[in-house]
Amino acid sequence: MTFPRILPVGDAALVVEFGDAIHLDIHRQVLALDRALTAEPFPGLRETVPTYRSLLVYYDPRQLSWDEARGRVSDALARSTDIPLPEPREVEIPVVYGGEFGPDIGFVAAHNGLSEADVVRLHAGSTYTVYMLGFAPGFVYLGGLPEALATPRLPTPRPSVPAGSVGIAGLQTGIYGLSTPGGWRLIGRTSLAILDLNRQPLTLLQPGDRVWFVPTG
Numbered sequence: 001m002t003f004p005r006i007l008p009v010g011d012a013a014l015v016v017e018f019g020d021a022i023h024l025d026i027h028r029q030v031l032a033l034d035r036a037l038t039a040e041p042f043p044g045l046r047e048t049v050p051t052y053r054s055l056l057v058y059y060d061p062r063q064l065s066w067d068e069a070r071g072r073v074s075d076a077l078a079r080s081t082d083i084p085l086p087e088p089r090e091v092e093i094p095v096v097y098g099g100e101f102g103p104d105i106g107f108v109a110a111h112n113g114l115s116e117a118d119v120v121r122l123h124a125g126s127t128y129t130v131y132m133l134g135f136a137p138g139f140v141y142l143g144g145l146p147e148a149l150a151t152p153r154l155p156t157p158r159p160s161v162p163a164g165s166v167g168i169a170g171l172q173t174g175i176y177g178l179s180t181p182g183g184w185r186l187i188g189r190t191s192l193a194i195l196d197l198n199r200q201p202l203t204l205l206q207p208g209d210r211v212w213f214v215p216t217g
Contacts, residue, residue, distance in 0.1 A: 036080040042072040088210040101189035130209040138177015138195030157183035
């Protein structure tokens, strides 16, 4: 399979895929194209959505056809190879680990043959990259979780997870931006407002940011 490749997504969007793995180099290509389209948007461009390995591009089909949109994005793709990315913004996230704020920390520890203190040490001792935002408003997907903490999701999602909860699912860690159902293993919670409807941008973290977790009492 050859990358990058441009594929249609319905009649009003397309996706540019840069690879088939979660990798920082692939994600940098995603951000470079996003930056190129933001710097020089074409008529009819509605929105761009970065993901781990691709960029989703929404366009207005009343203003341009699929072929025209593909051509515009191809031009931006060619420009993006020369666009330098800014230095990542660095953000510290205070977290209360365990107890009522991290009800699954014991499971994560037992699943990986660790103590709860080991889970906190490993989780807070790593540097993470914000890869994407989703599945609900403000939810932050972070790459960089130590393999020693990889843990499967809950077999059945919780009906409600509090905003600010920090969880683990597979080789990912993430932060819930608002209270929503969710199946990630919860190990802690931050008091920071990850999503704030009165703030611009609405989310505290953006794709490309670097994140550290700081244990607090």
